[in-house]
Amino acid sequence: MKKLRILVAVLCFVWLFPGNGQAATNIKIFLDGNQVSLPSGVNAELISNKVMIPIRVVSEELGYSVGWEQKTKTVTIIQDKKVIKMVAGQKTATVDGSKINLDIAPVIKKGTTLVPIRFVAEAMGMKVSWNNQTKSVYLVSANSGSGGGTPQPPAGGNETDLTQVNGISFTDSKLMIATSGGAKPSAFTMTSPNRIVVDIPNAEFSSLFEGTQALDLTRSVAGQIVVDGYPGVEKVRYSLFSESPSTVRVVVDLSKAMTYKLSTSAAGLITVTINTSGGETTPPSTVKKTIVIDAGHGNQDPGTIGITGKKEKDFNLSLALKIEQLLKKESSIKVIMTRNDDNFLKLAERVSLANKAKADLFLSIHANSGPASATGSETYYNRANSKSLATTVHKYLVQAAGLKDRGVKTGNFAVIRDTTMPAILLEVGFLSNKNDEAALFNETFQNRVAEGVVKGMKEYLGVK
Numbered sequence: 001m002k003k004l005r006i007l008v009a010v011l012c013f014v015w016l017f018p019g020n021g022q023a024a025t026n027i028k029i030f031l032d033g034n035q036v037s038l039p040s041g042v043n044a045e046l047i048s049n050k051v052m053i054p055i056r057v058v059s060e061e062l063g064y065s066v067g068w069e070q071k072t073k074t075v076t077i078i079q080d081k082k083v084i085k086m087v088a089g090q091k092t093a094t095v096d097g098s099k100i101n102l103d104i105a106p107v108i109k110k111g112t113t114l115v116p117i118r119f120v121a122e123a124m125g126m127k128v129s130w131n132n133q134t135k136s137v138y139l140v141s142a143n144s145g146s147g148g149g150t151p152q153p154p155a156g157g158n159e160t161d162l163t164q165v166n167g168i169s170f171t172d173s174k175l176m177i178a179t180s181g182g183a184k185p186s187a188f189t190m191t192s193p194n195r196i197v198v199d200i201p202n203a204e205f206s207s208l209f210e211g212t213q214a215l216d217l218t219r220s221v222a223g224q225i226v227v228d229g230y231p232g233v234e235k236v237r238y239s240l241f242s243e244s245p246s247t248v249r250v251v252v253d254l255s256k257a258m259t260y261k262l263s264t265s266a267a268g269l270i271t272v273t274i275n276t277s278g279g280e281t282t283p284p285s286t287v288k289k290t291i292v293i294d295a296g297h298g299n300q301d302p303g304t305i306g307i308t309g310k311k312e313k314d315f316n317l318s319l320a321l322k323i324e325q326l327l328k329k330e331s332s333i334k335v336i337m338t339r340n341d342d343n344f345l346k347l348a349e350r351v352s353l354a355n356k357a358k359a360d361l362f363l364s365i366h367a368n369s370g371p372a373s374a375t376g377s378e379t380y381y382n383r384a385n386s387k388s389l390a391t392t393v394h395k396y397l398v399q400a401a402g403l404k405d406r407g408v409k410t411g412n413f414a415v416i417r418d419t420t421m422p423a424i425l426l427e428v429g430f431l432s433n434k435n436d437e438a439a440l441f442n443e444t445f446q447n448r449v450a451e452g453v454v455k456g457m458k459e460y461l462g463v464k
């Protein structure tokens, strides 16, 4: 009993001073199901609720090449052709030269440099999950033969094929839950206090949830979003409600009774439309949604130059104009173009155009460049309110383009950072890759991608 009390006191201390971060228990790391044995005296640590590991573990146990430059305090981690650079004390890192925001900067403690394990592992293409009960990190490598990198259930769990909850957001009187699909959610209301409860059976929070790049204990199992600007809606809470069966519960706290409509799209986006006027049913929205389409670069700024000399600005514009044509057919959508010819706008001009228009959605179109072998489509977002849009549109983009799925990523691009509405940036393919370049400048490909992207945006906005 006394022992228990001491343990409780220690846990409280860690809870109150997470910044002081010495974990009360040993953190275990599993790689493809096998426990990684840490050298004696070397420990993973919890700092601000993130699991941090010494760079020595990255090289010796995970097998990556690790370099350390004392002068600039820069850690370089290399595996195959992937290069991660991080600087102690700095919250921006680069992966293959692209800037990424970190939740937590690498730190130097007692001469040892510690880096966030989730960021490093995910950047290297691994799936990461956390078991809070056993304080264990599970890493699953892409080539572990576990069915294309699906996360393995934590040891002790027996769930398989769980629906992954990737993101939760609340905008425009709508609760949106982005999932990997296959979920059969149910919703009901409760009183005193008034709330709408959504249960997603056979589901768990994915390692990508909310775009956290480091392990975050509070967010991996529970958290909340404070809602502003929707009278009667106070906040959204979410948690892993039950572990067997694994059920994710999302609760919308209301200040009065309200009705709602629950729908699930084929792509796995669960939408709960709340009737904030409190009537019987929600009438279909008659207010027009404004979409800003931004064709990247233009005029004197060609963007990247393709392997046969084709210019990114021309692809961006061509696809943007096709999307515009499709959106113009939608009676409930108003489309605004940042440019509709070979014109140049500064990034800040693109941003202020969208912000002034009070747009509901911002989509920036780009094409990528990298090593000749790099191929595939990526979707970037920056702010948490853009995550659901990113996952929804990305699914359709990948389907339509048929190129490699490089995933949804966070990126620090001005047009998606400084806009205020949900905003994403598409890197449709690599102009530095022969096959991608040919595809991107193919008329049929562009038509297909335009249709896919429009489908995704309509689904996100709830436009039928």
Ligand SMILES: [Zn+2]
Binding pocket: 296, 297, 303, 304, 312, 366, 367
């Ligand atoms: Zn570009």
